[in-house]
Amino acid sequence: MELCFATNNLHKLEEVTARLDDAFTLKTLQDIGCTETLPETQTTIAGNSRQKAEFVWTHYAVSCFADDTGLEVDALHGEPGVNSAFYAGLPRDNTRNVQKLLAELNGVADRRAHFRTVFTLILHGVEYQFEGIIGGHIITEPRGTGGFGYDPVFVPDGFDQTLAEMTMEQKNQISHRARALDKMVEFLQTVNQR
Template sequence: MELCFATNNQHKIDEVAGQLGQLFTLKTLRDIGCYVELPETTGTIPGNSRQKAEYVWTHFGISCFADDSGLEVDALNGEPGVDSAFYSGSRDFRKNIEKLLTNLTYVTNRKAQFRTVFTLILQGVEYQFEGIITGQIQFEPRGDGGFGYDPIFQPDGYKRTFAEMSITEKNGISHRSRALAKMITYLQQQIH
């Protein structure tokens, strides 16, 4: 079965490709001839996920899935949330991390969660799958792996940040992998 992952983020493509398995042929936006920046204007994580998948289905007619993710920090009333990628006004994650840490300078409650919502459109029918992992925001970045806020997010039950973990270890517990596992289970049920 062919499925398009509606993202231009190579980190996400690599993360998902390793978990999708041989039952599916993963297509990228480039593979299907889509070179536009997909819309993300709904103001919510589930809404943006749906909006991107619907764009691909409407314009290219291929079964597809899209995700949207965000880091939600308790003490900041859920910020950066849906604005995680542009929190500092740009896609520069060093600046995004810097702004987040500045906003938490005198804050002791460092509780946060990463949340991902996948929207799957399979032959025109839409489904959504959510994954969440809770953790703590660290006081300074640690680790060279991962991307985005990974250097400052330490998942509950672990002594290392996402950026200090191997890609395999992170993929075993991350918000994206949890949502993806739900979607893959659903897809496998459809094939059998």
């Protein structure tokens, strides 16, 4: 089954490719000739995910999936949330985003947070959504060189390491993206067997 993953994020592409089996051929936006910047103007993570997938389906008529992810911090009333990628403004900069988050949490005792990922799959024009969440807390200084985004300051519940200190394999066993992706892959395998 051929599917386009509607992202230009190479880190996400690596994570997803590692979880798909040989029954799926993953195409990139470049593979289908999409050079436009995908719209992300919705007010929710699920809305942005849907908007990106619908853009690819509408303009390229290719079965596809898109994701959107946000870090939601309890003490910040769910921020940065849907604005996680641009928390510190334009241009998108992971280091500045992390610095702003740590500044906002300076002196805050409750550092609970969770990552939320929503995948929107459009298969032959029919839309499905799959959500994955992982809880944890924000530490006071970045640790680790793996991963991307807020991974260096996020320690998942039940672990001592940040996501950035884990190997790709370890992260893929527990991450929010992996949980949402597992639901989508399970659905796709069922569809593929029909």
